[in-house]
Amino acid sequence: MAALTTDSAKTDPLIRITDLTFIYPGSVKPVLRQLNLDFHQGERVGIMAPNGSGKTTLFYLLMGLLKPDSGTIEIFGKPVRSEKEFENIRKRIGMLFQDSDDQLFSPTVLEDVAFGPLNLGKKPAEAKLIARDTLNQLGLEGFENRVTHKLSGGEKRLVSLATVLAMEPEVLLLDEPSNGLDEETKTRLITHLSDLDLSYMIISHDHDFLYELAQSNYTMKNGQLEPMERMHIHYHSHPHTSHRH
Amino acid sequence: MNITEPFAIGNSGIHLLDPRPRVVIAVLFSTITAVLQQFPPLFLAFALALFLVFRARLNPVIVGKRLTILGLFLTMIWLLVPLTFEGELVTRFWKLNIYLPGIVYSAKITIKSVTILLIFMSLVATMPITTLGHTLHRLRLPEKLVFLLLITYRYLFVIGEEYVRLRTAMKIRGFKSGTNLHSFKTTAYLIGMLFVRASVRAERVNQAMRLRGFNGHFYSLEDFAAYRSSGWFLTFALSLLILILVLEWLL
Numbered sequence: 001m002a003a004l005t006t007d008s009a010k011t012d013p014l015i016r017i018t019d020l021t022f023i024y025p026g027s028v029k030p031v032l033r034q035l036n037l038d039f040h041q042g043e044r045v046g047i048m049a050p051n052g053s054g055k056t057t058l059f060y061l062l063m064g065l066l067k068p069d070s071g072t073i074e075i076f077g078k079p080v081r082s083e084k085e086f087e088n089i090r091k092r093i094g095m096l097f098q099d100s101d102d103q104l105f106s107p108t109v110l111e112d113v114a115f116g117p118l119n120l121g122k123k124p125a126e127a128k129l130i131a132r133d134t135l136n137q138l139g140l141e142g143f144e145n146r147v148t149h150k151l152s153g154g155e156k157r158l159v160s161l162a163t164v165l166a167m168e169p170e171v172l173l174l175d176e177p178s179n180g181l182d183e184e185t186k187t188r189l190i191t192h193l194s195d196l197d198l199s200y201m202i203i204s205h206d207h208d209f210l211y212e213l214a215q216s217n218y219t220m221k222n223g224q225l226e227p228m229e230r231m232h233i234h235y236h237s238h239p240h241t242s243h244r245h
Numbered sequence: 246m247n248i249t250e251p252f253a254i255g256n257s258g259i260h261l262l263d264p265r266p267r268v269v270i271a272v273l274f275s276t277i278t279a280v281l282q283q284f285p286p287l288f289l290a291f292a293l294a295l296f297l298v299f300r301a302r303l304n305p306v307i308v309g310k311r312l313t314i315l316g317l318f319l320t321m322i323w324l325l326v327p328l329t330f331e332g333e334l335v336t337r338f339w340k341l342n343i344y345l346p347g348i349v350y351s352a353k354i355t356i357k358s359v360t361i362l363l364i365f366m367s368l369v370a371t372m373p374i375t376t377l378g379h380t381l382h383r384l385r386l387p388e389k390l391v392f393l394l395l396i397t398y399r400y401l402f403v404i405g406e407e408y409v410r411l412r413t414a415m416k417i418r419g420f421k422s423g424t425n426l427h428s429f430k431t432t433a434y435l436i437g438m439l440f441v442r443a444s445v446r447a448e449r450v451n452q453a454m455r456l457r458g459f460n461g462h463f464y465s466l467e468d469f470a471a472y473r474s475s476g477w478f479l480t481f482a483l484s485l486l487i488l489i490l491v492l493e494w495l496l
Contacts, residue, residue, distance in 0.1 A: 065452050090456050101403050102449040105396060107375040111466055119458030124466050149402045167457060 012077050014171060014199060015039040015062065020071035021223075022057060031057050033223030034071070039171075045201045046214030048228070053220040055203040056098070059173045063095055091120060094169035098176050100156035101149075109135070109151070109159050110144040116167040134166040135159075138192055154185030161192070172200035178209040251307050252370040259301040263472040264372045264380040270482045271368040275361040277486060286492040287356045293485050294360045297367035308366060315362055319355050326351045374398045379467035388463040400450075404443050411435055 017037040023030045031054035039045060047055050060066040062073060064086025072079050075089050097103045106112035113131035114124075122130065135143055138158050143151075151159060157177065164172065177193075178186050190212045193200070204210050210217060217228040254260075259267070278290045298308060327335075330347030337343070369377065378395040382388065415431065422428045 060452075063456055065455070087458075091458060095453075095456050097449065097453050099449070102446065103453045105399055105450050105454065107373075107378075107395060107399055111375070114466055115454075115459075115464075116457040118464035118466075119460060119462075124464065124468075127464075128466060149399060163457065 011040055013038040013040050013074075014043075014076060016074040017062075018072045018074070020058075020061065020073065021069050022054070022061060022066065023069050024057075030069070030223050032061070032068075035224050037225055039199070039201065041199055043199050044213060044215045046210035046217040047201060047203045047220065047225070048205060048207075048210060048217060049220035054223060055220060056175055059095060059175055059201075059203065062173060063090060063093065091167065092169055093171045093173060094164035094167055095173040096160055096164050096175060096177055098179065100153070100160040103160040103163060104148040104151075104156060107147060107149075108144070109140075109146045109148055109162075112148055112159065113162045113166045116163060120167065130166050130168075131162075134162045137165070138162050139188070154181050154188075157181060157185065157189065158192075161189070165196075170198065172196075172198050174200060174202045174204075176203055176205070178204060178206045250370070250373060252301070252303050252366060253373045255302060255371060257300060257302040257371075258473075259297065259367060260371050261473045262478055263469055263475040264376050265383055265469065266475045266479050266482075267368040267372070268377070268380050268384060270479070270486075271364050274364050274368075274482070274486060277489060278357055278360050278364070281357070281489070281493055282353075283493050283496045284353075285496060286489045287353065287360075289485070289489050289492060291356050291360045291363075293482075293489075294363035294367065298363050301367040301371050303366060303371075308363075311366065312359060312362065315358055319351075319358065322354055323351050326354075376467060379465040382463055382465055383467075383469065388461070391463055396450075400443075400446070403446070404439060407442055408435075408439055411438060 015037065016039075017035060020032050020035040021030050022032040035058070047058075049055055057066065061068055062075075064080065064083065072081075074080070076092065078085075080086055080089055104112050106115060110128065110131050113134055114127040117127040117130045118124065132144065135141065138161060140155075140158060140162060143155070143159065146155075148156070148159065161177075174193075177189060181189065186206075186209065190209065193213055202210060202214060218225045219228050220226070274290070274293075278287070281287050281290065327343050327347035328341055330344055330350055331342075332344045332346035335343045335345050335348065372380070375395065375398075378391050378398075381394070382391045412435070415435065420431060422432065
């Protein structure tokens with residue numbers, strides 16, 4: 001145990017969750033029960049678990065959108081509790097929402113991508129530049145003046161990713177990023193995400209997607225995270241004829 | 246469901262003008278038109294509005310279509326007001342009295358409303374809603390109202406799509422709207438569900454905005470320097486407005 005402590009002291013986790021418990025108001029059963037997690041720099045973690053098991057809740061707690069009933073969340077080595085502390089955290093952790101329509105609220109793509117940088121205090125010209133760079137990085141050149149609600153589902157997802165990346169986060173929380181995407185867009189998303197020099201956690205039901213992107217995988221049982229075997233993850237219920245692994 | 250902005254994109258002299266003076270003139274011009282009482286200044290205002298529509302090179306068919314909607318309301322006024330606004334009798338039609346002040350009043354309402362609609366079509370509808378939002382922000386309209394306008398514009402489509410989805414789901418389960426309690430109840434559920442969904446979505450949008458550092462401030466990327474100088478337009482519009490007011494006072 002002593003060895004373990006010295007070992008983890010070398011690389012302090014980016015996120016350390018200790019005994020986190022959360023009960024939705026009006027419910028008796030906790031969604032998260034004494035959940036623990038150490039998440040280190042450079043890690044790419046997948047979380048695959050049934051609906052309603054508390055995956056999104058975990059993300060919301062990490063971002064300070066929900067308040068835990070007990071337990072502590074330490075991010076970048078400091079415990080975070082108050083809204084003020086979370087405001088600082090949000091500049092460094094980006095979260096991609098399940099529904100892109102929730103994320104893209106500006107009329108045009110450029111405005112939406114520039115929204116984060118402007119809030120961080122960048123000048124309009126600078127914010128525009130960052131927004132353009134981020135869009136180009138994701139292969140979305142020429143999307144600047146497109147109207148957000150007229151984008152296709154796949155385009156919306158990529159632009160949403162751009163809005164998060166434009167804030168230059170160190171960690172990404174991705175909530176079912178491949179949901180509802182066709183194979184081509186999914187491949188594009190996989191390419192872009194694996195090229196990023198970032199740590200991230202992905203919630204997904206998509207075996208292939210996690211297989212490509214996550215180094216380790218968790219499932220959730222009784223409100224806790226449990227490691228999954230790699231082999232286990234890549235179990236397929238459908239026959240493969242079109243592609244190799 | 247769709248909101249079309251047929252006039253928003255163009256390269257007429259008016260489209261290229263700075264949006265700020267356009268909005269200011271549109272508000273001034275329509276307010277003045279609304280309070281005019283004399284016919285000569287009213288006709289002058291109408292002529293000015295026509296001229297602006299012509300300068301903005303708007304598609305006359307679409308302009309006509311938009312005026313038709315107004316026409317329905319005006320028809321109601323022409324049917325009712327000449328019969329009820331008592332004064333000098335013009336003629337008797339069957340057993341109905343038709344009064345002169347009623348006709349004059351209806352005519353004024355007609356000219357005023359058509360003029361105001363044309364002003365807004367030529368000066369305000371010639372910019373995208375987004376630009377309008379940023380312009381109002383620059384003109385010091387409260388941030389909350391600007392957000393309300395822009396976010397309504399953005400989510401009207403989303404809520405519209407939700408409505409269509411719910412409607413389809415009802416249809417494929419055999420729902421047909423009729424005049425009975427079941428129909429009323431179902432429609433009430435549909436509307437209620439739309440409100441529930443809209444408020445849940447509003448909550449999520451708000452969360453997503455907070456995660457990106459939103460603190461209630463509105464930052465605009467709009468670069469108003471890119472527009473053509475609007476000196477001539479302001480001089481022209483303001484001097485005509487003064488002329489209209491002088492006419493109103495003199496007569």
